[in-house]
Amino acid sequence: MKVTFIYPSIALSGFKASSGETLLRNIHHGLCYLSACAKMAGFATELIDLSILSGWDHFRREVESKKIEVAAITIMSPDFPYAIKAVDIIKEVNPRAVIIVGGIHPTIAPEELTSNPKIDYIVRCEGEKAFVSLLESIKSGKKAQKVIFGEQMPMDELPYIDRYLFDCLESPWDFFMPMPFFTIMAGRGCSYNCRFCAPASKMVHGKGSRRRSIASVMAELKELENIYGMKSFMFHDDCFTEDEKWVMEFCDAYRQAGFRLPFICQTRADIICRHPDMIRKLAHVGLRMAQIGFESGNDRVLRFISKGVTLKQNLEAARICHSNGIRIFANYMLGLPTETNAEAWDTVRMIKKIKPYRASAAFFTPHPGSYLYDYCKEKNLSLIDDHEDVVPIPEEDKPKIKGVDYAFLKTAVAESRKLPLRTKIMERMDKALFNRHNRRFLRMFRDLVGRYPGRHKLDLLRMIKEGRI
Ligand code: SF4
Numbered sequence: 001m002k003v004t005f006i007y008p009s010i011a012l013s014g015f016k017a018s019s020g021e022t023l024l025r026n027i028h029h030g031l032c033y034l035s036a037c038a039k040m041a042g043f044a045t046e047l048i049d050l051s052i053l054s055g056w057d058h059f060r061r062e063v064e065s066k067k068i069e070v071a072a073i074t075i076m077s078p079d080f081p082y083a084i085k086a087v088d089i090i091k092e093v094n095p096r097a098v099i100i101v102g103g104i105h106p107t108i109a110p111e112e113l114t115s116n117p118k119i120d121y122i123v124r125c126e127g128e129k130a131f132v133s134l135l136e137s138i139k140s141g142k143k144a145q146k147v148i149f150g151e152q153m154p155m156d157e158l159p160y161i162d163r164y165l166f167d168c169l170e171s172p173w174d175f176f177m178p179m180p181f182f183t184i185m186a187g188r189g190c191s192y193n194c195r196f197c198a199p200a201s202k203m204v205h206g207k208g209s210r211r212r213s214i215a216s217v218m219a220e221l222k223e224l225e226n227i228y229g230m231k232s233f234m235f236h237d238d239c240f241t242e243d244e245k246w247v248m249e250f251c252d253a254y255r256q257a258g259f260r261l262p263f264i265c266q267t268r269a270d271i272i273c274r275h276p277d278m279i280r281k282l283a284h285v286g287l288r289m290a291q292i293g294f295e296s297g298n299d300r301v302l303r304f305i306s307k308g309v310t311l312k313q314n315l316e317a318a319r320i321c322h323s324n325g326i327r328i329f330a331n332y333m334l335g336l337p338t339e340t341n342a343e344a345w346d347t348v349r350m351i352k353k354i355k356p357y358r359a360s361a362a363f364f365t366p367h368p369g370s371y372l373y374d375y376c377k378e379k380n381l382s383l384i385d386d387h388e389d390v391v392p393i394p395e396e397d398k399p400k401i402k403g404v405d406y407a408f409l410k411t412a413v414a415e416s417r418k419l420p421l422r423t424k425i426m427e428r429m430d431k432a433l434f435n436r437h438n439r440r441f442l443r444m445f446r447d448l449v450g451r452y453p454g455r456h457k458l459d460l461l462r463m464i465k466e467g468r469i
Pocket of ligand 1: 190191192193194197198201238239268293
């Protein structure tokens with residue numbers, strides 16, 4: 001039996017095959033884990049990634065040509081309408097196809113899916129084990145419950161993700177990360193309770209976080225380097241640095257194994273302040289950029305969102321990163337409920353002091369599954385009436401909540417993004433040093449794709465590494 005995974009993530013970028021880049025993409029770790037587990041149990045898997053199709057007619061042709069038996073669709077909140085449209089088309093083409101949905105949205109809002117007669121099964125929480133059992137039931141013709149709760153597996157019992165599900169090169173997080181670039185997960189979950197985010201992650205992964213063994217992470221990194229020629233990577237964990245002891249031991253193992261590859265991770269300002277030695281060690285072994293959710297430059301707002309950090313810690317964390325040569329990817333948010341224009345400007349001032357390499361501003365958006373989503377509902381603040389509007393992009397002309405001066409915030413975002421001269425010079429030097437490698441690599445790789453049409457991109461990487469081309 002074959003499983004066709006559907007990745008309907010087009011809320012941000014839309015269909016783009018006709019106009020845009022399809023070689024460089026982001027992979028979805030959740031789908032890749034499911035695919036690996038399904039393959040281990042003897043099922044064939046394939047993918048339809050909406051983001052590389054030209055539109056719904058293209059999707060229909062794909063569905064027709066693949067003769068879908070079982071479709072498994074992951075749904076994030078903004079992608080909900082696209083996932084439902086995909087379900088409708090699959091059932092139109094083959095009413096007997098079995099449709100399974102899972103991922104964050106079905107976990108936090110199953111009531112939006114249970115009454116849809118075209119959806120056969122809803123898998124909530126971590127789905128690997130439940131998904132494979134469900135496939136076995138379907139194969140043997142047995143009917144299972146419509147809503148199934150997944151159970152957690154020990155991290156080291158999960159297989160490595162099936163990177164072959166996505167036929168692409170992973171897009172480097174930033175141009176100074178040399179290609180081939182990969183993403184990897186060292187663990188799952190997050191112990192914190194930021195009100196704009198939590199408890200969605202806890203609903204999927206449970207309280208707290210858990211990590212793979214260092215040996216398992218090291219073995220996967222070795223495989224990526226030895227087989228596919230990995231030159232840089234990113235830890236995709238919500239907060240890679242939660243467990244200081246684990247990180248310190250990882251740094252030792254990484255160095256002892258002879259790795260020198262640069263990497264990126266996500267962390268928090270309070271952790272950086274508490275463990276400057278860990279940050280020094282991470283920088284020493286290869287951490288080149290830290291993605292940090294500073295969120296606000298105002299202590300009252302930081303308390304309101306339960307960020308668990310202070311403005312002082314945000315600034316100190318930035319100082320520690322700079323002193324260790326770590327570039328900062330700053331996430332911050334404007335337009336939070338109760339935030340005044342003056343408080344929003346405090347965030348602009350903070351970002352200017354932080355001097356990030358990348359200033360990634362967002363407009364607060366009430367995300368289903370978060371405490372502030374419930375708060376906005378209770379206070380009748382939300383202006384979001386479509387799932388696809390659950391995207392926090394400041395460039396969008398769609399207000400998110402009532403009582404926010406979005407015209408003022410746009411000015412604030414523009415001001416916060418003005419790079420200081422020092423950062424501009426650093427970026428120019430980075431471009432001179434690193435960009436050449438990636439441009440040359442991509443030129444050579446595109447040439448190979450032309451010479452070996454239909455070959456999986458990972459196979460091409462493998463051939464390059466083995467010196468066969
Ligand atoms: S914003 Fe980050 S640290 Fe806070 S709860 Fe979400 S994942 Fe955890």
